[in-house]
Amino acid sequence: MKPVKAIIIGAGGRGGTYASYALAYPEEMEVVGVAEPREDFLKLFLKGHNIEKKYIFKTWEDVFKLKKFADAVIICTKDDMHFAPSVAALKKGYHILLEKPMAPKAAECKIMTALSKKHKKIFGLCHVLRYTNFYKTVKKIVDSGEIGEIMTIEHIEPVQHWHMDHSFVRGNWRNTKFAAPMILAKSCHDLDIIRWIMGKKCTKVASFGSLSYYRKENAPKGSTLRCTDGCAVEKECPHSAIKLYMDMKKDYWPVSMISVDLSKEGRLKALKEGPYGRCVYRCDNNVVDHQVVSMEFEGNATASFTLSGFCAGLTERRMRIMGTKGELIGDSRHINVANFNGDKKITYDTTATGWNAGSGHGGGDFGLMKDFINAVRHNNPKLLSSSIEASLDSHLIGFAAEKSRKESKTVIL
Ligand SMILES: NC(=O)c1ccc[n+]([C@@H]2O[C@H](COP(=O)([O-])OP(=O)(O)OC[C@H]3O[C@@H](n4cnc5c(N)ncnc54)[C@H](O)[C@@H]3O)[C@@H](O)[C@H]2O)c1
Incomplete structure (x- = not known):
């Protein structure tokens, strides 16, 4: 072979x-x-x-x-x-x-x-989320009919504040002039997971959200254009680039993204000259820092999704699925399932332990690669869960959410 x-x-x-x-x-x-x-x-x-x-x-x-x-x-x-x-x-x-x-x-x-x-x-x-043990197990449970027909999904993506700063305030995905809106750039994974697990077409979308906090008017007194410019509040600022990029282990993401020269001098140069040393309140960002999306699917099932850049890292993504026979709650690691008769209560531990345990996104990075390579080898698109047609469906939900948010109206798909 x-x-x-x-x-x-x-x-x-x-x-x-x-x-x-x-x-x-x-x-x-x-x-x-x-x-x-x-x-x-x-x-x-x-x-x-x-x-x-x-x-x-x-x-x-x-x-x-x-x-x-x-x-x-x-x-x-x-x-x-x-x-x-x-x-x-x-x-x-x-x-x-x-x-x-x-x-x-x-x-x-x-x-x-x-x-x-x-x-x-x-x-x-x-x-990549589709290929993690966690979401594969959620999908299997839902498809088994154990909790009946899905009526409601509640899903949240908590973005840690330093990740928000790195990617969506200072970094590559900060501005829709050159990146997709945050609901797609960060959360097309989540919309895809909701659509995939629901297994039905989305028919209506309404959304609210804005860039409320990472703005000039919220810059603390004494702050400067760059954290390295002698900012008076740098020591207590949770968004300090010096803390994020100089104190973290040096080859750890996102530090490794700011320069290939990860020596102390190399990183300091990147902060003084590149985008990642800028004060988070004085960047050229225009993407939201929080957004909610409400969705209705064929058969009147509903889903709500919350994206927030104001998280301290207490939990990862969380999902709650409510069906006609029972309920499922998951925290990206463990899944609790209970039925309405009260005779079944199961906890699944999906902590990645398989061959792809070491790879990024909870094993999803290598899980995806394995399936893609297999699909190419056998020239069989069915071997890949995240086909372009499926992705188009969930991307259209994201574009509809952005339209709804900007125009304050419900979008019919
Ligand atoms: N699946 C996920 O979970 C996930 C996670 C992070 C990022 N992404 C997506 O992956 C993509 C890349 O993100 P990244 O973090 O690797 O960014 P990156 O900036 O590290 O990588 C992009 C690379 O493209 C190169 N490039 C620029 N112009 C080019 C050209 N003309 N020809 C060839 N290469 C060129 C850049 O030099 C850079 O090295 C983005 O679209 C991002 O949204 C996906």
Whole structure:
């Protein structure tokens, strides 16, 4: 059995993670090409992968100038660079694994889905949660009928304040000029999970939310443009970049994202010159810091979703599913199920203990890779749970939520 040959487009955080599957399971996958413009990141990437010079590129466009030389491409560029490489890859006949969100615009998502049908290629989206022990077990319980027909789902994604600061205030996903709105950038996973578990089409969406806190008017007296500019309140500020990036273990995410030079001097330089040293109240961010979404599905089942960037890390995502025969409550690790007769009360421990226990997102990163590689090997899209059609459905809920939030109206899907 030969390994599936893959090309990594965008060898940053996510590209590196998926490529590491080939290092762990060389008999399953081989990285034969890469496109990455940042020289220092490319150099780091090439230390782990033995790639022929002619298949090392500065930008994704060059990959598709050559004749097809691999089975699949794994596209891990930023949100606004998902559409064009996906279309080019489909036209060249590659199978695709694309990072979420599909694209920042609904029209682009629809075009990609239609093209993938036309070209009959495996086109998966990185909805890593679907591949975790926790959500796989939730889905199995629901599908077994144990709690009856779902009437209500309540789901919450608590974003820790430092994660909010790093990604959605200072970082890559802070502004819809170049990233998808936060409900898609952060929570398309959650909308996808709700839609998947519900197993029905969403028909109506209403949403509220705003950027309320991370704004200039909330900047404390004495604060400066950068935390390194002699800010008078830096020591007590929970959002201090110095605390986050200088005090944390140095190769730990998100510290590893600010520079390839993770020495003390390298990190300090990144804070003084790059985006991650800026005061959280004085950034060019425009995405929400909290949002709620109410959904109605076929058959009148309802779901509510809360996204909040004001969390201290007490819990991970939580989900409560209420059915006609019983109820399920999960906290991303344990699942409690009880029925209305009172004769059944079970706790499932889904703490990742399997072969993929060490991989990110509760084992979801490698779980997804295993299924994608298998689907490509057998040219069978059914082997991949997060198909592009399923993702389109849940992305449309996200776009509807954004429209509802901005226009203060219920959106009918
Ligand atoms: N599935 C998940 O849970 C999950 C988690 C985090 C991020 N993401 C998504 O993954 C994507 C990448 O995020 P990341 O954190 O890895 O970002 P990143 O910035 O670390 O990586 C993106 C890489 O793309 C490279 N790039 C830029 N222009 C390019 C070009 N023309 N050709 C090829 N490469 C180019 C950049 O240099 C960078 O290295 C985003 O869309 C993000 O939303 C998904």
